Amino acid sequence: MDIRNRIAKRAAEYFKAGDVVNLGVGIPGMCSDYAVPGVMFHTENGFIGVGPAATGVQKVEAFSNASSTEFVPVFGSCAFDSAESFAIVRSGRLAATVLGGLQIAENGDLANWTRPGGKFGMGGAMDLVNGVRKVIVAMELCAKNGSPKIVKDCSYPLTGKRCVNHVVTEQCVIDVTPQGLLLVEVLDGLSPEDIQRQVEPRLIVSSSLKQMER
Amino acid sequence: MPGKIRSRDEIIAQFKDGQTVMCGGMHNHGTPNALIQCVIDSGARHLTVISIDSADANLTLGRLFHHRLVDKIITSYIGRNTEVVAMLEAGEIEVEFVPQGSLVERVRCGGAGLGGVLTKTGLGTVVEEGRQIVEVNGTGEKYLLETALRADIGLVRARMADPLGNLAYRGTMRNFNPLIATAADLTLVDADMLMDVDEIGIDRIGTPGVYVDMVLAK
Numbered sequence: 001m002d003i004r005n006r007i008a009k010r011a012a013e014y015f016k017a018g019d020v021v022n023l024g025v026g027i028p029g030m031c032s033d034y035a036v037p038g039v040m041f042h043t044e045n046g047f048i049g050v051g052p053a054a055t056g057v058q059k060v061e062a063f064s065n066a067s068s069t070e071f072v073p074v075f076g077s078c079a080f081d082s083a084e085s086f087a088i089v090r091s092g093r094l095a096a097t098v099l100g101g102l103q104i105a106e107n108g109d110l111a112n113w114t115r116p117g118g119k120f121g122m123g124g125a126m127d128l129v130n131g132v133r134k135v136i137v138a139m140e141l142c143a144k145n146g147s148p149k150i151v152k153d154c155s156y157p158l159t160g161k162r163c164v165n166h167v168v169t170e171q172c173v174i175d176v177t178p179q180g181l182l183l184v185e186v187l188d189g190l191s192p193e194d195i196q197r198q199v200e201p202r203l204i205v206s207s208s209l210k211q212m213e214r
Numbered sequence: 215m216p217g218k219i220r221s222r223d224e225i226i227a228q229f230k231d232g233q234t235v236m237c238g239g240m241h242n243h244g245t246p247n248a249l250i251q252c253v254i255d256s257g258a259r260h261l262t263v264i265s266i267d268s269a270d271a272n273l274t275l276g277r278l279f280h281h282r283l284v285d286k287i288i289t290s291y292i293g294r295n296t297e298v299v300a301m302l303e304a305g306e307i308e309v310e311f312v313p314q315g316s317l318v319e320r321v322r323c324g325g326a327g328l329g330g331v332l333t334k335t336g337l338g339t340v341v342e343e344g345r346q347i348v349e350v351n352g353t354g355e356k357y358l359l360e361t362a363l364r365a366d367i368g369l370v371r372a373r374m375a376d377p378l379g380n381l382a383y384r385g386t387m388r389n390f391n392p393l394i395a396t397a398a399d400l401t402l403v404d405a406d407m408l409m410d411v412d413e414i415g416i417d418r419i420g421t422p423g424v425y426v427d428m429v430l431a432k
Contacts, residue, residue, distance in 0.1 A: 044314060045240040045266075045389045061243050062373070062385030068241035068294075079385045081392045081420075082240075082266065083322045086315030090335065119302050119309070120293030122341075123267075127315035130335045161338035 001214065003140065003170040009034040010185075010212065011098050011138040011168040019095035020048055020088075022128060025067045027138045028098035040074065042094055044124040046085045049077025066124070086124065090131035097128045101137040101167070103154040106201035108164040108176040110137065111156035122159065129160035141169035142198050150174070150181070150199040171195060173212060180204050185212040217377025217411075220428040222252060225402060228367060228428075229256035236264040236321065236365035236394045237275050241294060244387030245274040246371040246404035248430055253369075254281055262286040264321070264365055266314060266390050268295040279307070288363070290314035313341060316360045318393055323362035325396025325425075332357035368398030372421070375405035376412070379426025380419045388420065395421045403429045 001009065008030035015021055015031075017038025023029050032041055032050075041050040043065040054063065054070040064070045080088075088094065103111040110129055113122040129135050143149055150167065167174040172195045173185035183192055183203045192205045229235075235253065239245025253261075254277060261284050268289060269276035278284050279298050286308040292298045301307040312320065319331045332348055335341075336358050346359040370391045372381035381403060383391060395401050403426055 043386065045243070045386045047386050060385075062387045064241070064243040064386050066240070068243065073385070079383075079388055081383075081388050082314070082318040082390045083393055086318055089315060090333065119299055121267075121289060121291035121309075121311045122313055123291040124314035126313040126339060126341065127335045130333075130337075158339045 005030060006214065007138050007140075007168055007170055010173060011136050014096055014134060014136055014166065015039045016095075020093065022089070022094050022097040022132065024097070024099040024125070026100050028100060029067065031098050031138070040076070042085070042088065044082070044085055044089075046080045046082055047073070047077065048088075049074045051077075086127050089124070089127050092131055092133050094132045096134040096136055097132040098136045098138050099125060099128065101139040101149060103156050104137055104150050104164055104167055105154045106152055106181055108162040109154050110135070110159045110164050111154040112137070112159045114157055116156060118157075125159050129163040134165050135163050136166045136168060137164055138168045141171050141195070148198055148200050150201065152200045171198075171212075174203070177204075182206055183209065185210045187212045188214050218379045218423070218426060218429050219377055219408065219431050221431050225249070225428060225430055226252045226256045228400060228402070229253055229258035231258050232260045233258060233366040234262040234264065235367045235369060236398055237369040238265075238371050238389060238391030238394045239269070239275060240266045240386075240389045242269050242274040242276075244371050244389050244391060245269065246369045246402075247274055248404040249369045249402055250275060250277055252430070253278060253283065259283050260285045262288070264288045264317075264363060266317065267291040268298040270294050271297040286310070288312060288317070290317050312360075316341075316358075317363075318390065320360050320363040321390070321393045321397045323360075324364040325393060328362060330359050330361040333360055334358070363397065365394075365398045366400065368394040368401045370395045370401060370403045370421070370426075372403055372405040374407045374409050374414050375403050375426070375429045376409045376414055376423070377429075378411060379403065379423030379429060380414055381405065381421040381423075381426065382414045382418050383420045392421050395425045401425055401427050405429060408432055
């Protein structure tokens with residue numbers, strides 16, 4: 001399994017039947033391929049029940065997700081306006097959101113919407129990290145230039161303070177706890193020291209450390 | 215009986231330089247494209263646009279930026295539109311970013327006779343800049359105050375409209391549209407289908423006609 005699918009598959013293990021979940025673009029969007037049956041997907045533009053990508057005559061303007069991809073609604077779907085959509089987000093009705101990450105701090109601060117001086121905008125990310133019950137960051141452990149993305153303090157503009165619960169990467173799974181960052185899973189063939197070398201804060205190694213599947 | 219159905223020429227005559235225009239749609243879906251063409255044909259310039267995003271370059275809402283009709287946009291995201299990003303970098307457009315949920319609530323307040331709303335979204339981020347932090351008496355809870363937003367003109371896409379201006383939507387084409395219908399001095403509608411009075415179905419109506427001023431004739 002390639003790195004991106006490995007991350008998506010592991011992040012999707014946090015979902016259980018009955019959950020309503022929001023997925024960001026990129027690797028997070030791939031989590032729907034690995035979710036257990038009974039999970040429903042929410043999209044910011046006003047829908048619960050986002051299904052597989054539409055093809056042919058199924059492609060209609062009235063069913064598109066927040067990345068502008070047309071989808072087929074699943075049985076039991078419902079549509080609503082943007083205000084309702086974000087009321088659902090802020091009020092904790094979503095069991096989980098999976099987002100990308102640029103930097104995550106030791107205390108759970110998340111920076112994922114822009115680099116300094118970026119000019120794209122935050123979209124709905126700040127609402128999601130503020131209201132969703134479980135915030136899961138799915139990303140590669142280090143930046144493309146090899147620099148750490150798990151840092152002592154975020155230098156990039158924040159999406160939210162103390163909001164991250166779990167970080168899933170291609171090499172490990174880390175939980176954010178009141179005591180600090182807890183290393184709970186390490187990829188088959190790697191050691192906790194291998195992970196520690198690639199992050200800034202001191203990791204706490206779980207006493208029940210598990211092996212992450214390749 | 216035409217009711218609120220208006221000709222294209224009557225709609226075009228509503229647009230003036232310097233107006234604030236709110237527009238429904240998200241990422242090119244559920245966008246009032248026929249009304250956007252009316253804005254372009256009116257020749258109005260120096261507009262302020264309020265919308266969830268700026269669409270794609272020269273597509274749907276993006277056509278207003280392509281034609282250089284917009285001085286300022288209040289939005290949550292411009293990353294899909296390479297032209298708007300380039301204009302921002304060149305100092306040719308002012309962009310005010312608002313978290314998407316807060317932007318929508320500001321418009322809802324504008325349409326509901328409210329002054330604003332308290333939210334935790336954006337606390338501890340750059341969104342705090344220029345905003346009032348409110349601590350609600352006795353709770354110790356802190357919130358950002360997001361103030362109401364209104365516009366001179368609202369551009370709404372609906373699936374169905376009747377002569378009274380009652381509207382129905384379909385799926386995710388709904389998005390920002392029902393909020394915008396409530397929050398402008400003049401609400402204009404681009405409907406896919408024009409229906410007879412009472413034909414939409416009482417329980418199917420998503421926006422009561424009382425909010426709507428003009429529906430673009432077919």
